[in-house]
Amino acid sequence: MSASFNARSGLAALVVTGLLLLPLYTSLSGNVFALTLFTRIVIFALAATSLNLIMGYGGMMSFGHAAYLGIGGYAVGILAQEGIGSGFVQWPVALAASALFALVIGALSLRTRGVYFIMITLAFAQMAYYVASGLARYGGDDGLTIYKRSDFAGLINLSNRVSFYYLCLACLLAGIYLVWRIVNSRFGLVVQGLRSNEARMQAIGFPVNRYRLVCFVISGTMCGLAGALLANNTDFVSPSIMYWTRSGDLMVMVVLGGMGSLFGPVLGAIVYLLLEEFLSQITEYWALIMGPLLLLIVLFGRGGIMGVLGRARRG
Amino acid sequence: MLLVVEQFLNGLQFGLLLFLLAAGLTLVFGIMDFVNLAHGSLYMMGAYFAATFVAWSGSFVIGIVLALGATLLLGIVLEYSALRHLYGRDHLDHVLATFGLILFFNDAVRLIWGPAGLALPLPAWLTVPIQIMPGVFYPSYRLAIIVVSLLVAIFLYVVVMRTRLGMLIRAGASNREMIGALGINIKLLYTLVFGLAAALAGLAGMMQAPILTVQIGMGENILILAFVIIVIGGIGSIRGAFLAAIFVGLIDTLGRAFLPDLLRKILSSANASTAAPALSSMLIYLLMAMVLVVRPEGLFPATKR
Numbered sequence: 001m002s003a004s005f006n007a008r009s010g011l012a013a014l015v016v017t018g019l020l021l022l023p024l025y026t027s028l029s030g031n032v033f034a035l036t037l038f039t040r041i042v043i044f045a046l047a048a049t050s051l052n053l054i055m056g057y058g059g060m061m062s063f064g065h066a067a068y069l070g071i072g073g074y075a076v077g078i079l080a081q082e083g084i085g086s087g088f089v090q091w092p093v094a095l096a097a098s099a100l101f102a103l104v105i106g107a108l109s110l111r112t113r114g115v116y117f118i119m120i121t122l123a124f125a126q127m128a129y130y131v132a133s134g135l136a137r138y139g140g141d142d143g144l145t146i147y148k149r150s151d152f153a154g155l156i157n158l159s160n161r162v163s164f165y166y167l168c169l170a171c172l173l174a175g176i177y178l179v180w181r182i183v184n185s186r187f188g189l190v191v192q193g194l195r196s197n198e199a200r201m202q203a204i205g206f207p208v209n210r211y212r213l214v215c216f217v218i219s220g221t222m223c224g225l226a227g228a229l230l231a232n233n234t235d236f237v238s239p240s241i242m243y244w245t246r247s248g249d250l251m252v253m254v255v256l257g258g259m260g261s262l263f264g265p266v267l268g269a270i271v272y273l274l275l276e277e278f279l280s281q282i283t284e285y286w287a288l289i290m291g292p293l294l295l296l297i298v299l300f301g302r303g304g305i306m307g308v309l310g311r312a313r314r315g
Numbered sequence: 316m317l318l319v320v321e322q323f324l325n326g327l328q329f330g331l332l333l334f335l336l337a338a339g340l341t342l343v344f345g346i347m348d349f350v351n352l353a354h355g356s357l358y359m360m361g362a363y364f365a366a367t368f369v370a371w372s373g374s375f376v377i378g379i380v381l382a383l384g385a386t387l388l389l390g391i392v393l394e395y396s397a398l399r400h401l402y403g404r405d406h407l408d409h410v411l412a413t414f415g416l417i418l419f420f421n422d423a424v425r426l427i428w429g430p431a432g433l434a435l436p437l438p439a440w441l442t443v444p445i446q447i448m449p450g451v452f453y454p455s456y457r458l459a460i461i462v463v464s465l466l467v468a469i470f471l472y473v474v475v476m477r478t479r480l481g482m483l484i485r486a487g488a489s490n491r492e493m494i495g496a497l498g499i500n501i502k503l504l505y506t507l508v509f510g511l512a513a514a515l516a517g518l519a520g521m522m523q524a525p526i527l528t529v530q531i532g533m534g535e536n537i538l539i540l541a542f543v544i545i546v547i548g549g550i551g552s553i554r555g556a557f558l559a560a561i562f563v564g565l566i567d568t569l570g571r572a573f574l575p576d577l578l579r580k581i582l583s584s585a586n587a588s589t590a591a592p593a594l595s596s597m598l599i600y601l602l603m604a605m606v607l608v609v610r611p612e613g614l615f616p617a618t619k620r
Contacts, residue, residue, distance in 0.1 A: 108604050111608070119543075126600075252411060288422040290418055298411045
């Protein structure tokens with residue numbers, strides 16, 4: 001057990017060090033593309049980390065998590081369009097909007113369990129997608145170009161690639177720290193208890209749905225932050241940011257890395273997006289390989305990367 | 316009045332089409348406890364097969380029959396080679412594996428048929444408008460969809476409720492170990508049910524194809540509607556799927572047709588024209604939310620297992 005713990009935390013430490021040192025490598029080698037790619041990866045890692053909080057620890061299989069990416073992104077985009085460029089306004093609005101959406105969706109969806117929950121979160125995210133497509137004032141289907149990144153009054157310049165990368169990384173690490181604190185708190189233990197045995201937790205006297213809902217809202221808010229970062233990264237936001245395949249991507253990242261492990265989603269995001277990048281360089285039809293690969297991973301690689309590491313030690 | 320009748324029939328037709336899709340989905344879930352996201356891909360494949368076979372054989376009917384057979388076969392192959400190994404696993408595994416299949420099918424179609432959509436032309440005898448009431452004409456093809464879907468619904472009912480095969484299917488849904496212990500080849504039964512569901516999805520796809528174009532991703536949006544339907548109707552219940560499908564088809568179609576005019580009476584016309592499309596595409600989700608608040612298990616939940 002302790003050996004597998006070491007293998008996992010060793011890998012996690014390696015990944016974090018690698019991510020911290022990446023700009024050093026890109027400035028030495030002049031490989032700007034790697035920095036752009038990894039900024040994207042870090043942002044998706046944050047989104048996957050937020051999904052892992054409810055999926056891995058809370059047992060709530062949300063298939064609509066991309067909706068919060070979209071809401072965070074659109075909050076930044078719409079405010080920028082209306083001439084409010086300050087990040088001190090944009091980002092809190094992005095977080096508040098995602099939290100509010102998560103509160104409403106959560107309150108309705110958490111009345112159900114299992115497959116119903118999967119399908120309902122999916123349906124609500126699609127609803128958000130259609131609403132965004134219908135926003136004629138903000139580009140509709142074509143999306144919305146953001147001409148100026150969020151302005152933090154000289155505190156940090158988001159147009160500088162390296163500082164933006166470090167901001168994203170800081171957000172990711174803060175997100176992971178938050179999840180770690182939550183998971184080890186009394187609140188987190190209750191939520192994990194609900195995953196294992198809901199009836200028992202209810203019998204002990206915990207207000208089951210209230211705990212779940214709070215966890216759901218925290219996760220949605222965190223994903224909204226990732227959305228605000230993503231919009232700044234691409235200088236563009238469109239309904240496709242919350243298309244349901246995006247939610248599927250996030251789910252795959254979490255499962256690939258290892259559900260319910262702290263650094264699993266980060267690994268999952270790195271592996272998934274690098275694989276996508278690598279395959280799409282080989283062939284235009286990369287999904288032809290990625291699809292069956294996913295099927296094989298589900299069939300044979302249970303527990304994801306972190307799970308395999310744990311098993312290898314025990315076996 | 317004329318418009319109301321026409322839109323009502325359109326809604327009914329759309330609802331029946333959705334039923335074909337939702338029936339397969341709910342059958343597979345109810346019996347194998349399997350969540351099949353790739354159901355929409357089978358819908359898409361049905362449409363592509365139909366467009367190909369109709370062009371190849373030169374006959375609409377022969378093409379459709381061949382395409383039905385092809386989708387059935389595809390479903391059986393898919394179940395036999397991959398999906399049967401996932402029965403009994405966590406639902407999340409089903410979602411991920413079939414998500415992978417969607418990626419695969421979309422790119423496979425792009426590779427084989429190209430990124431541009433196909434058209435499935437109708438034969439002349441299906442393009443004449445039929446007089447259904449004095450002064451009211453309705454496209455014969457849409458009428459044909461209504462008739463075929465109703466026939467399929469009756470066929471499903473008879474098979475599931477009145478035949479030995481249906482009895483085994485129902486028995487398998489309520490206790491799979493027991494029926495296996497009684498010497499029934501449960502694996503074969505599952506494969507058959509999956510093939511049937513695939514053929515139903517394919518049929519829905521090829522019937523919708525002449526109205527819309529045959530294109531990549533055509534199964535995804537409609538699959539989500541099918542999800543909404545089985546959530547409203549109660550997962551695993553064919554009767555629930557039937558009623559919910561017609562309900563959703565009517566609300567969606569009538570909402571899109573009449574909501575803009577209604578809103579224009581309340582709001583200024585500029586506001587109405589921005590709010591109406593968003594609101595009418597939200598309608599069925601609002602309906603679903605309301606159903607969930609009142610009855611989280613759906614309107615007609617299948618019997619508890």
